[in-house]
Amino acid sequence: MLLSQNEETIVALATPGGIGAISVIRVSGPESFRAIDNIFSGKQKLVNSTTHTIHYGKIYSVDKELVDDVLISIFRSPNSYTGEDSVEISTHGSPYIVQRIIEIILSQNVRLADPGEFTRRAFLNGRIDLAQAEAVADVINSNTEASLRGARNQLDGLLSQKVDSLREKLINTSSLIELELDFSEEDLEFLSYEEVEKRIKEIIQELDFLISSYSFGRVLKDGVNVALVGEPNVGKSSLLNYLLKEARAIVSEIPGTTRDIIREELVIDGILFRLYDTAGLRFTEDLIEKEGVFRSKEAVRNADLVLFMNDVISGFSENLWIELKSITDPERILKVVNKIDLRNPQKDLFDVGISAKTGEGIELLFQALKTKALGTKTYSEKSAVVSNIRHFNALENAKENLTTALSSINQKLSGEFVSVDLRNAESALGEIIGKVTSEDILNNIFSKFCIGK
């Protein structure tokens, strides 16, 4: 009998986001086959298929729109990762497609898996052993969409260490505040508020560094979506063709899932860039092109970066620039001018000049893309980097609490008030590494201070 028999059916991305042509979405629970049958069209219904078989077919949205061609593996209970009926959907590795498919599955009375839930179910149903489960428990609030099979990466280990040490610093500071509250009668030197303030600020500074590493970490993990935008004939296709033919960086060409958008992937210094070209894309009120306009705006809105292409002949397209600025942050826009083999560009208007014909400036374009994506801060392989949204939120939360603690200190409020926010911050950090205990502070006090009048 399955311990988790009456569980709901759950879904999540099972492969780590990032470089790779394929992503796997896992669905587990009693309703798995029924849910996927509703949105999948293949040769036969999954409910009628035998376990450990692979099925080719198409996923459609609720309004019958084709989303992607997929391969589906089915696993019948108890012979699956979780021990329950499970479906694994291999899709093209685009975050956009993955997101769409998960959304569609969620509409089938399936819910998003909690952190570590696949593993907990696997564990409960005796599919994995204690050691494996303990390893997962360490990252229980972290990147649990990634499957247990995905090894914990180096970055996560460094992050845990870093967060642990910050939490320790916080506990030390909290201890000093608690000391004054519970042991005010003792002959001890209590910490001055200036010192507490200084320590909190130091912790905030380190948190800031981690928080700002998120854009870097996310880029490393998930890659960068770049929308290629420009007036007709400025050379967008030429650029793509050039990359396709010449650049060593190209890894694959995947036809878009819609007719209007073509996607290219390229890797620059280990970072995946996905270029979305919106062929014939223009900002217009023309009714026939309205659908295309809608898609293009969406593409720009969703992109991490916009490669705004111009050419030396027509010069800077002021109209398009104004339009772009209205739908995305100008900081995300890279202003590129093409055809510099024909004429010298007006340098101060553009970030980079290239020639898609001769390849001149392409290397500079790569560097510019990289800088835009990563920011100017540098992270060595030894820095802890945040790449998970949950970690990022927890760190933001911790920082917010510490900032409130500082304001309590500035108002000269006594320790028990400062402590409220310090504890919230500590709990936020604890969530990242899975540590929560109120005894830590007292233990710390007893080990460091001579208590006992």
Add this chain to the structure above:
Amino acid sequence: MKKFDIIIVGGGHAGIEAALSAAQMGCSVAIVTMDISAFGRMSCNPAIGGSAKGHLVFEIDALGGFMGLIADKSGIQFRTLNKSKGPAVWAGRSQNDRKIYSEIALEYVINSKNIEIIEDSITAAIEENKKIIGVKTLKGNEIRCKALIVCSGTFLNGLMHTGLSSTKGGRFGEQPSEGLTKSIVDMGFESGRLKTGTPPRLNKKTINWKILEEQPGDIPPIPFSKKTSAENFPYLPQVSCHITYTDQSVHKILEKGFDRSPLFTGLIGGTGPRYCPSIEDKIVRFSDKERHQLFLEPEGLDSELIYINGFSTSLPADIQFEALRKIKGLEEVEMIRPGYAVEYDYFPPYQVDLTLETKIIEGLYFAGQINGTSGYEEAAAQGIVAGINAALKIQKRPEFVLKRSEAYIGVLIDDLVGKSTNEPYRMFTSRAEHRLLLRQDNADRRLMKYGFEFGLISNEMYNELEEREVLISKSKNVIKQTKIIPKQINSYLNSVQTPHLDNSESIEKIVKRPEVGLKSVLNAAENNSVVIDELLNDPKALEQVEIEIKYDGYIQRQMELISKMERNEDILIPLNFNYTRLKSISTEGREKLSKVKPRSIGQAARISGVTPSDISVLLVYLKS
């Protein structure tokens, strides 16, 4: 054969509260004590309260207990600790006349209906089908009962150490209780050994008081109990304590005795409290500290004895004496009796439930040091909970369990059961995650309803509380809705050095500023509402309203952290849940869970050794 509803072993702080609460609830109670004159004896320091302990005394009082009253009537110094900080950590502390404390405690018990005091010692508990039915005494009697509350303090196989010599006994000059531990162990309980210590007692007349730093009490003194009337308080003349310090020369002498220390030579096996180490422990563990602070506390108005707080020791008496004489002010001191350490049996408290009834024997309750706590206040708190629950059970009424969010008492018992201490447990404010809510000033608002329900709080007192509650809530509404104009308030704001107003502002918002007092604002506002007039005439209500407005934001944020936890309190684990079925839980987690048998996921999560992943597995299992 004599028969009672409830027999209580021991007339200490736990036993007294247990007896008085159960007797008032209508049960027939017998207290068995070896020495009637030792009733409510303060075995260690002659003081009640202190940080977090004061909170416990207020809570006991709100439930209808007597510790606060006895402390008020026998108090010879009252201070509120942490007065410079916020109200959540204000804590009452009193110095008490040891003899008078004991006499008043005895008087309350003698005057109570339904209580019989029996001078004897219990040597065995008797059970039948896992249910308590009576006790056997040293004098050879058998007494029948429906419930037995064991409040044995340090007496179970008590062994006192001074230097390398040890004496059987629970306290100086008193016999130990032998046999009872064995009879309880035979029922299937696990026992352990703890240690605590006490400092030497000095002769008051031989101390050079003139050269010592004086520590007087507060003026005016603030009582613990709501039942203490302002007119008669304080009941006794008030005295000061004095402060002195050890120095390197004192430490050197103490070190000479280390080879005869029962602590360092391994003679003492029991675990002592880290927060209350002996002086020899302090010297060794904090060797860089040049001096240690000592408080000279009078044991009573007429007493010759001075208690030297901070100098707890089990070193040989000759060393104690020699070292004392090196201390400033004690150059000519006479040591009336040496300090000693005492080892005693306790029963690791995972074996009791949140009602303090043991999990395996029905009708058997443990309260106080037997559960591994230290301190009079911790003992008394458990005493009242055990007494109330024993009575409720006999009367077939629902049990009484306080939540962590309601009371320090709730925190105390939840910690005991869940963490199953292996060092003497003392309360600290930092143990309470709801610290800003669990204040002394609102103990009555939090807990009096229970005392009233059990008949331990009078109608009159409870009505007064309810009326005030109405006033508080009405006032808060008015204050929220009333605006004050700059003209009315700016001169006051200037006087407390906070920015003036340009536009009208709600009173509530202004009062949130740390420098601003509610009373001053209300006076300045010249509001003619009846509610506000009434509020200004009720300082207790005014205080509550002010605290709630001022700290609202913090309390909200504290609640945020807690609310995550609270959800888990509502997920109950079935009684006798079989953890061995869950192959996937860690070995240590399974062991601890099986031992403690937590009632809820919340309680389970607080058990040390139970990991977050264990909890997740448990949660998933319970859901299915």
